Structures are given as C-alpha cells and as structure tokens.
Amino acid sequence: MLSLRGLTRRFGGLTAVDAIDLDLAKGELVSIIGPNGAGKTTLFNLVTGLDRPDAGTVRFEGQDITGLSPERLAGEGIARTFQLGRVFGNLSVMDNVLIGAHTRLRAVKPVVPVIGPLLELGLALLRPASVRDEEERLREEIKAILARFGERLLPRIDQPAYSLSYANRRRVEIARALALKPRLLLLDEPTAGMNPTETAEMQALVAELKAEGLTILLIEHKLEMVMRLSDRVIVMDEGRKIAEGSGEQVRSDPKVIEAYLGHGLSGTSEQESAA
Amino acid sequence: MSSWLDYTINGLIVGNVYALVAVGLALIFGVSRLINFAQGSIYLVGAYIGWVAVVQLHTPLPLTIIVVAAAAAIVGLIIERFGLRPLQNSVRIAPLLATIGISFVLDQLVMLTFSPNPRALPSQLPDVRFQVGGGTIGPLDLLIAGVGLTSALLLFVFLRYSKLGWAVRAASQDRDAAMQMGVDVNRVNQAVFGIAAALGGVSGMLVGMYYNQIDTAMSLQATLKGVVAEVVGGAGNVPGAVIGSLLLGLVESYGVAVFGTSYRNLFAFLLLVVVLVLRPNGLFASARQAPPEPLTGTFIAPSRPVRIPWWALAVAAAGFAVLPLFPVSFYVLQTLINAWLLGMLALSLTLVAGTMGQVSLGHAALLAIGAYTSALLSLTLNVPVGLAVIGGGLMSAALGTLLISPSFRLRGHYVSIATLAIGEIVSLVILNWESVTRGPIGISGIPPLSVFGYDLISPTSIYWFSFAVMVVLALLQGRLLTSHLGRSFRAIRDDDIAARAYGLSLNRYKSLAFIFGGFAAGISGGIAAHLYSYINHETFNTQQSILALTVVILGGLGNVVGAMLGAVALVGLPEVFRIAAEYRILIYGIVLLLLVRFRPQGLLGTM
Numbered sequence: 001m002l003s004l005r006g007l008t009r010r011f012g013g014l015t016a017v018d019a020i021d022l023d024l025a026k027g028e029l030v031s032i033i034g035p036n037g038a039g040k041t042t043l044f045n046l047v048t049g050l051d052r053p054d055a056g057t058v059r060f061e062g063q064d065i066t067g068l069s070p071e072r073l074a075g076e077g078i079a080r081t082f083q084l085g086r087v088f089g090n091l092s093v094m095d096n097v098l099i100g101a102h103t104r105l106r107a108v109k110p111v112v113p114v115i116g117p118l119l120e121l122g123l124a125l126l127r128p129a130s131v132r133d134e135e136e137r138l139r140e141e142i143k144a145i146l147a148r149f150g151e152r153l154l155p156r157i158d159q160p161a162y163s164l165s166y167a168n169r170r171r172v173e174i175a176r177a178l179a180l181k182p183r184l185l186l187l188d189e190p191t192a193g194m195n196p197t198e199t200a201e202m203q204a205l206v207a208e209l210k211a212e213g214l215t216i217l218l219i220e221h222k223l224e225m226v227m228r229l230s231d232r233v234i235v236m237d238e239g240r241k242i243a244e245g246s247g248e249q250v251r252s253d254p255k256v257i258e259a260y261l262g263h264g265l266s267g268t269s270e271q272e273s274a275a
Numbered sequence: 276m277s278s279w280l281d282y283t284i285n286g287l288i289v290g291n292v293y294a295l296v297a298v299g300l301a302l303i304f305g306v307s308r309l310i311n312f313a314q315g316s317i318y319l320v321g322a323y324i325g326w327v328a329v330v331q332l333h334t335p336l337p338l339t340i341i342v343v344a345a346a347a348a349i350v351g352l353i354i355e356r357f358g359l360r361p362l363q364n365s366v367r368i369a370p371l372l373a374t375i376g377i378s379f380v381l382d383q384l385v386m387l388t389f390s391p392n393p394r395a396l397p398s399q400l401p402d403v404r405f406q407v408g409g410g411t412i413g414p415l416d417l418l419i420a421g422v423g424l425t426s427a428l429l430l431f432v433f434l435r436y437s438k439l440g441w442a443v444r445a446a447s448q449d450r451d452a453a454m455q456m457g458v459d460v461n462r463v464n465q466a467v468f469g470i471a472a473a474l475g476g477v478s479g480m481l482v483g484m485y486y487n488q489i490d491t492a493m494s495l496q497a498t499l500k501g502v503v504a505e506v507v508g509g510a511g512n513v514p515g516a517v518i519g520s521l522l523l524g525l526v527e528s529y530g531v532a533v534f535g536t537s538y539r540n541l542f543a544f545l546l547l548v549v550v551l552v553l554r555p556n557g558l559f560a561s562a563r564q565a566p567p568e569p570l571t572g573t574f575i576a577p578s579r580p581v582r583i584p585w586w587a588l589a590v591a592a593a594g595f596a597v598l599p600l601f602p603v604s605f606y607v608l609q610t611l612i613n614a615w616l617l618g619m620l621a622l623s624l625t626l627v628a629g630t631m632g633q634v635s636l637g638h639a640a641l642l643a644i645g646a647y648t649s650a651l652l653s654l655t656l657n658v659p660v661g662l663a664v665i666g667g668g669l670m671s672a673a674l675g676t677l678l679i680s681p682s683f684r685l686r687g688h689y690v691s692i693a694t695l696a697i698g699e700i701v702s703l704v705i706l707n708w709e710s711v712t713r714g715p716i717g718i719s720g721i722p723p724l725s726v727f728g729y730d731l732i733s734p735t736s737i738y739w740f741s742f743a744v745m746v747v748l749a750l751l752q753g754r755l756l757t758s759h760l761g762r763s764f765r766a767i768r769d770d771d772i773a774a775r776a777y778g779l780s781l782n783r784y785k786s787l788a789f790i791f792g793g794f795a796a797g798i799s800g801g802i803a804a805h806l807y808s809y810i811n812h813e814t815f816n817t818q819q820s821i822l823a824l825t826v827v828i829l830g831g832l833g834n835v836v837g838a839m840l841g842a843v844a845l846v847g848l849p850e851v852f853r854i855a856a857e858y859r860i861l862i863y864g865i866v867l868l869l870l871v872r873f874r875p876q877g878l879l880g881t882m
Contacts, residue, residue: 048776074778086773088766089577090881095762103778108759117783121791124758125751135759162577180777 001026001215002047002184007056009042016042018239019056024184029206029216031226033250034236035259040219041083043236044186047217048080049073060184075103077183081173081190083219089162093153096161096172097142100179107134138179145175148205167198174205185209186217191225203229227251235259281411282532283525288416290524291423292485295478296501297508297516298430299471305447305511306460306467310688312374313354314475315498316381321347321476322483322493323385326396336399340422340477347476348469350381355468360461361872366576368634371688372828372871375636378494379821379864386491387857393490396483419481426474427517434513439466447511475501495817496540499699502692503547509557519558541703544696551693552681575632575768575832578876583836595742599735608734610850611843612806615741618842619799620819621826622748622835623792628824629833629881630756631788632768633682634691636820637698638796640678643705643815645671645797646804647712650721653805660725664801671797676789683785686771698820705812717811724805741802745839748795753835755791756882764788765833765882818860825867831877840878 002024009017017039024030032040045051047058049070058066060076068076079100088096107130108123110116123131146153149171156164161172170190177185190206191199203225210216210229220226226233227247235243235250237259243250250256296314303311324346328334334342358377362369400418404411434440439462445453446463454460479497483489500523508519523543530542550558599608620642628634649667652658658666678701682693705712712718724731724740731737755761763784767774771781804810826845830837845866849859870877 050772050776069780070772070775071778071780074776080776082773082776086770088769088773090575090769091762091765095765098759098762099766099774099777099779102759102763105759117787118790121755121760121787124760125754127754127758160577160579176777 001028001061002217003059004047005057005059007043007046007058008054009039009046009051010054015239017046017053020236020241022234022241024215024217026215027210027213028231029210029218029229030232030234031218031220031230032234032236033220033223033226038236038259039239040236041188044080044188044217044219048078048186074180077180078186079177079180079182079184080186081170081177081188083188083192085166085169085173087161087164087169087172087176090160092158092160093146093164093172094139094142094157097145097175097179098138100176101138101142103180104138105134107131142175142179145178148178148208149175150201167194170194170202178209182214184215184217188219189221190218191220191222199225278532282528284412284416286525286528287521288419288485288524289528290521291419292478292482293500293504293523294423294517294520295426295474295481296497297504297520298427298513299474300501300505301508301511301513301516302443302467302471304505305513306443306450306463307359307370308511309359309370309374310502310510310692311471312371312498313358313378313381314471314501315494315496316378316385317347317350317354317472317475318479318482318497319385319491319494320350320381321479322396322489323389324476325480325483326389326394326489329397329399339399339480343476343480344473348473350476351468351472352465354472355464358868360464365875367687368575369871369875371634371691372824373868375821375824376864376867376871378498379860380868382491382494383861383864387861389491391491393488395487396480396489397487398484415485419485422477422481426477430470430513433470439463443467499540499695500543503543503696506547506689506692507550507558509559512557512559515557515559537703537707540699541707544700544703547696548681548693548700551685551689555685555689575629575881576875578831578880580831580834580880580882581878583879588836592746596739599738605734608738610847612734612738612741614843614846615738615745616799616803617823617826617846618745618839619748619795620823621830621838621842622745622752623796623799624823625827625830625833625835625838626752626755626764626795627788627792628827629831630761630764630768631785633694633785633788634824635679635694636691636817636824637694637696637701638823639815639817639819640698640701641671641675641793641796642800642803642819643701643812644674645800646810646815647705647718648797649801650718650804650810651711653722654718654720659728660722660805661727664724664798664805667801667804668794668797671800672790672793675793675797676786679789680782680786683782695817698817702812702816712812715811717809717814719809721804721808721810723808724802737806744798744802748798749835749839752791752795756833756835760784760787822863825863828867828870829877831879831881833882834877834879837877837879
C-alpha cells in the first residue's frame with residue numbers, strides 16, 4: 001500500500017533521513033522506533049507532504065506521491081497526528097474534529113474549475129438543504145467517533161481545545177484523523193505525556209483500529225505497546241534504518257541495543273581496546 | 276555618464292542611511308523575533324531632537340550626534356521596558372500590535388509638540404562639492420558614509436568582542452538555550468533596543484540634514500524602507516541588512532533616474548514584494564532551511580467570546596434604526612454615519628485579521644480601490660450610483676485579493692509588512708496612473724448616493740442607507756462564520772500546518788476571506804466616495820488602516836458584533852468628550868497599547 005524507496009532528507013550537513021526503504025501492506029501496523037533525533041518525525045513529514053525529500057520516492061497504492069502537497073495527500077486518504085499535539089486551540093472539540101472531515105465535504109465544495117471556490121462561498125452563505133444535510137450527517141458521525149474515547153471528549157464537545165488537558169488534546173487529534181476516514185493513518189507518539197491508565201486506553205483504541213482493518217504507521221517510545229501492537233518494527237538511528245523485523249527479532253538485535261544504550265558505550269569500548 | 280556616477284553615489288549614501296535603520300531592525304528581530312514597527316518613529320524623534328539641538332541650542336556637530344544618539348537610545352529603552360517587556364509571555368500578535376501602537380503615539384507626540392509643518396534642519400557642514408571622477412560629493416555625503424562605516428565597525432566590535440555582544444549573539448541563535456546558560460535576556464533586549472534606537476535616531480537626523488527638511492511623515496517611510504532593506508537582506512541578519520540597504524538605495528536611485536521622483540517608493544515596495552514572494556528568508560539565506568516548528572494556537576489570545584442574546588442585538592439594531600425619527604442633531608447622525616462606514620471596514624478587517632489571522636496593515640487600500648472604482652464608474656460610464664458602489668465592492672474583492680495573494684505564503688509579522696507595502700503600492704499607483712485616476716488632482720464632482728433613482732441627500736436617508744448596508748454585511752458575515760468556511764478560516768489561523776495536513780488549501784481559503792472582506796471594504800469606500808464627492812490618493816491612508824485595526828482589537832478579533840461596537844465606540848466617544856481632532860490618533864494609539872497589555876481579547880472576546 002505504502003512503499004518508500006531510498007527516501008532521503010538533508011538539513012545542511014545533517015542527513016535526517018538517510019535512504020530509507022519501507023513497505024506497508026494493507027491492514028498492517030508497522031511501528032518505527034529509535035532514539036530521539038533518529039529522523040522518525042522527519043520521515044512522517046516526508047510521507048505526508050509537509051516536507052520534500054532530497055532523494056527517493058514515496059508510492060501510495062501504486063501511485064507516485066513524492067513531493068505532493070499535504071492537502072492533496074489528505075485528499076488521498078492519508079491522515080496523521082503530530083508529535084507536539086497540533087489541535088486548533090480556539091476551535092471547539094466538535095469543530096476540530098469536523099476539520100478532519102474537510103476532505104469529505106462534497107455538497108458544499110462542487111468540483112467546478114476556476115469558479116469552484118466562489119461557488120463554495122456562495123453555498124456556505126446560502127446553505128441549501130444538501131449542504132445542511134451533509135453537515136448534520138458529519139456531526140452525528142463525529143459524535144460517534146468521540147464516543148470511542150468514552151467519557152473523555154463527549155462532555156467537552158463544545159469546549160475550546162486550548163482548555164483541554166494534554167492527554168485530551170492527543171485524543172482530539174486522533175479523533176480528527178479518524179474523521180478523515182483515512183486509508184493510511186500515521187500516529188506520531190500518540191501516548192506521549194500520558195499516564196499508564198491513559199496509555200492502556202490508547203493502546204486498546206489503536207488495537208481496535210487495527211482490528212477494523214486500518215493501515216497504521218506508528219511512532220512510539222513505549223516499547224511494550226509497540227511489541228504488543230506491531231506486525232513489524234523498524235528501528236531508525238541517525239536517519240538510517242538499522243533493523244527491521246518482528247518485535248522479538250528487533251529486541252534482541254545488538255545494533256538496536258547499541259543505538260538505545262547510546263553510542264557513548266561503543267565509543268568507550270573502542271577507546272578501551274585502543275588503549 | 277557623470278550623472279550615473281552621481282546617482283550611484285546618491286544611492287549608496289541613501290543606502291547608508293537605510294542601513295542605520297535596518298541594522299537596528301535586524302538586531303531586534305534577531306533577539307526577539309519581532310519586527311519593530313516603531314523604528315521609524317525613533318528615527319523621527321532623532322530628527323526632531325537634532326533640530327532642537329542645532330537650531331535652538333546651537334550645538335556643534337559632534338555634540339549634536341551624541342545628544343541625538345543618547346536621547347534616541349533612551350526612547351528605545353523606554354519602549355523596551357514599558358511597551359514590550361510586559362508582553363514577553365503573551366501571544367505572538369501582542370508585541371506586533373504594541374509596536375504599531377507605540378509608533379502612532381510617538382509620531383503624534385512629535386506632531387503635537389512641533390506641529391505637522393515641515394521644518395528646515397540645516398546641515399552644520401560647509402556647502403562645497405568635490406569633484407570625484409565624473410561626479411561630485413559633498414562633506415555631508417562623507418559624514419553619512421563615515422557615520423555608517425563607523426557604526427558598522429563599532430557594532431561588529433561590540434558583537435564580536437564584548438561580553439554583552441556575545442550574549443546578544445547567543446540569544447539571537449537560541450533564546451531558550453541562552454537563558455538556561457545564564458544570559459540575562461532582559462539586559463540583552465535592553466542593549467539591542469538601545470543600540471537600535473541610537474542608530475535610528477542618528478539616521479533620522481542625517482536624513483533631515485541631507486534633504487534640509489524634516490516632517491512627521493518621515494516616520495512611516497523610514498519604517499517601511501528599513502523593513503524592506505532588512506527583509507531583502509534576510510530578517511535578523513545584520514550584515515545582510517547593510518547589503519540590503521545599499522541595494523535598496525541603488526535600486527531607488529536608478530529607478531528615480533529612469534522614471535522620475537514619484538516612482539521612488541514604488542521601486543522600494545515592489546522590491547519588497549518580489550523578495551517576499553521569491554525568497555521570503557532574504558537574498559542571503561540558504562534556499563531550504565530546516566522548517567521551524569511554529570508554536571500552535573498562540574497567535575491570538577485564547578478567550579471565550581461574550582455571547583450576546585439575539586434579541587438584545589435586535590433591540591440595539593432597532594434602536595439605531597429609529598434614531599433619526601427622534602429630534603437628534605445633524606451632528607449625531609453625521610458621526611454615526613462615519614461609524615457605520617468604519618464599521619464596514621472593521622467587519623472586513625476583523626474577518627481577515629481576526630478570523631483568518633492575516634493582520635493587514637494596508638486595509639485602506641481596499642477602501643481606495645472601491646472608492647475609485649465606484650466614482651469612475653458613475654462619472655465616466657454613467658453607471659447608476661447604487662450599481663457603481665456594488666461594482667466598487669466587487670473590484671475591491673477581486674483586485675484586492677489578487678494584490679494581496681503574494682502574501683498568502685507568509686506568516687505572522689511578514690503578512691503585516693507585505694500588506695503595508697501593498698497598501699502603499701496602491702496609493703502610489705493611484706498617484707502616478709494619471710490617465711485613469713487623474714493623479715494628484717483627485718476626482719471631484721462624484722455624484723451623490725442614489726438607490727433605484729432616488730437620490731439620498733438628507734442625512735437621515737444616508738444614515739439609514741449606510742446602517743442597513745452595514746447590518747446586511749454583518750449578517751452575511753455572521754452566516755459565513757457559522758458555515759464550514761468559518762471553521763476552516765479559524766483552523767488555518769490557529770495552525771496552518773495542521774490545517775494543510777487535513778486538506779485545507781491556504782491559497783483557496785485565504786483568497787475567499789479576502790474576497791469577502793474586500794467586498795465589504797470596497798462597499799464602504801464606494802459609499803464614502805459618493806458622500807465626500809471628492810477623493811484623492813490620500814483620502815484613504817494608513818491612519819485609517821490603523822484606526823480599523825484598533826476598532827477590531829477593541830471589539831475582539833474576529834468578532835462581528837465587536838467590530839460594530841468598536842466602530843461606534845472609537846468614532847463616537849471622542850465626539851462625546853469633544854476631543855480635538857489632533858489628539859484623536861494619539862488616543863487611538865494609547866487605546867491600542869492599553870488593550871494589548873490589559874485586555875488582548877477585546878471587549879467581546881476573540882472568536
């Protein structure tokens with residue numbers, strides 16, 4: 001479904017993403033792990049069009065999507081969440097999630113060249129029955145999405161996002177991504193800053209999404225969650241893919257252990273042997 | 276041949292003066308990521324202090340320079356301490372608005388102290404010209420070049436070798452890291468503002484001597500030129516600012532040589548727009564830098580808007596509608612008509628700046644486009660006035676959006692610079708395009724308002740007409756805000772990256788906001804043209820843009836009811852208290868400053 005070939009991104013002298021190959025089949029959940037600064041989020045940015053690669057290709061369902069704009073890719077059904085939590089602070093929870101459904105608006109966004117935007121303005125002002133019905137349907141659907149988070153978001157549906165707790169903002173982000181009805185979902189550390197209970201809830205939700213057949217690319221630091229959920233795990237370090245395989249394989253890979261325990265360790269051992 | 280050398284020398288000298296302003300702007304931007312819109316006001320203050328020193332105190336030249344530098348530095352320190360330091364932890368829009376407010380307050384204080392009439396600032400140097408190659412050069416040219424080079428050298432030594440200079444450089448690279456390493460950021464800010472102000476003040480004095488004239492209009496021009504030079508060189512890049520200034524000086528000088536003096540500023544602003552569009556990081560930045568991770572949702576102050584029940588609004592509207600039936604004076608009606616016209620402009624700006632987050636400082640240009648279109652349609656093509664006004668609104672929507680579209684790629688403070696420049700470009704085009712706009716003479720004899728063949732002459736009918744138009748525009752805008760477009764606009768404002776990741780095209784939605792807003796502003800300008808019966812390129816000026824911005828902040832960014840309330844308050848209250856016209860702008864500036872400091876969400880809250 002998603003296939004990356006030789007994807008590379010350099011910032012000045014630093015190669016943040018270095019010739020990454022990756023394949024993701026439909027319905028698969030692949031996790032990307034690695035120490036901070038390994039290039040995981042940059043890789044997400046390259047896949048979702050927020051950044052352009054210096055080399056390599058991104059193919060999605062057979063189509064070359066390298067360097068397409070993020071708004072095009074959203075239209076193709078790629079949704080993501082952000083590591084630092086990018087909710088729309090002054091919008092209510094409902095409006096935040098409705099933005100997620102933006103690419104699915106049809107009645108109010110007629111596909112007419114050139115005057116399409118003007119028609120959109122006109123329809124938004126006049127709001128004929130078709131537009132009202134569409135909006136109403138989406139609102140109902142979003143309540144159903146919010147209900148997946150139990151009582152966390154539903155009671156706060158009209159509150160502005162800036163007033164939410166950190167964990168709730170992460171939930172709003174995921175709800176917003178689900179409202180897009182994604183074919184591919186990229187989750188960037190969905191449990192960052194969550195306590196164990198909240199993490200367990202999030203893990204259950206991601207497991208549920210996987211069971212529903214959603215294709216998911218996950219960045220996560222909590223290894224227990226990664227091991228339980230992933231079909232495959234990819235380990236990145238300093239922009240390169242250093243290991244790939246099942247959770248067990250990756251866990252026992254010496255290169256992974258080295259990356260996580262730090263290069264300082266190998267450095268000292270070299271120094272010792274040199275001495 | 277000789278004249279080309281003269282133009283080159285002139286360009287370099289003027290460039291040197293711009294450099295003194297631009298270097299200050301670059302230093303401030305480097306440390307606090309802020310474009311200081313008050314820099315030109317300090318330059319103005321410097322020019323007038325120089326005048327006091329030279330004409331009243333008869334100080335010798337070296338002492339004049341020292342006095343001006345010291346006095347300007349003190350002004351800079353005051354701005355930093357009382358205007359900006361209290362806003363350190365507030366939203367990004369706050370310091371931007373504060374420097375705009377400070378600039379208006381300073382300009383007005385200078386104007387009230389010295390009167391707006393131009394004054395001569397005699398150069399204290401002998402009036403001789405030396406032959407250099409084929410051109411000539413005077414002692415003042417040498418002085419300006421000398422001051423420019425000396426300050427560049429002093430600044431270099433300060434930044435490179437002094438401890439405080441190291442701290443400035445550290446803070447401009449990474450403010451948080453510098454703070455953690457024990458750098459006192461407040462002291463760094465003080466140093467930077469002091470230096471920037473001293474340079475700006477001296478620059479103003481030198482320019483005054485160079486042209487032997489100072490007036491209060493210098494301020495805005497200096498800010499604009501300094502910002503252009505700084506942006507061309509790359510915001511925050513001090514050597515870049517110097518090169519950008521010299522480049523700007525040369526471009527202007529050669530432009531004047533070829534096309535004439537009235538095109539001088541046009542070249543400056545076109546250069547700015549071209550650079551902003553093609554290389555927004557400046558000419559010397561590497562093409563692709565690591566994308567910065569902007570903070571989210573902090574551009575405008577988070578707040579819950581005050582919910583006003585619909586019946587209260589209906590009662591208020593009905594009250595204003597029946598007002599002319601009571602024995603009220605012509606003066607009250609006239610004041611309220613002005614408020615309704617300003618209200619339409621504020622509706623437009625509150626959509627663009629508040630709902631969409633594009634703080635436009637050139638909004639008066641939309642008025643001008645609407646006014647000229649409507650006036651010319653009715654005068655030259657005999658289009659009925661009612662239709663002509665609508666034509667003005669449509670033209671403002673179309674042309675305004677087209678002109679502002681280069682700024683759609685920009686963020687935050689850059690949008691303000693770009694819109695300010697675009698506003699100036701519109702005004703300069705009106706001035707120079709004589710075959711259509713009648714140039715500096717303006718358009719007179721514009722027919723009065725009329726609807727369906729009925730002339731609206733009486734103040735009562737004009738009152739009803741303008742009030743009704745404003746209410747219709749407000750209702751439409753309210754409906755827009757509750758549609759999917761309202762939430763799309765606000766989403767883009769809060770976080771354009773997340774918005775794009777969810778399929779919102781910035782160009783499409785920014786265009787739609789400007790189309791709708793441009794229409795309202797154009798209608799306001801069109802009605803104004805038929806009310807005034809005479810307009811010229813100065814009828815719709817930057818002061819109106821700032822007044823509209825103050826109205827919008829007062830009412831609450833994006834708040835439709837707030838925009839109308841703000842307009843009535845800012846037009847009405849000075850009338851109630853009979854405040855003399857020359858103090859009004861000063862009061863608007865102070866209101867803006869107080870709002871930013873104490874109630875950033877405005878009276879009715881941001882939406």
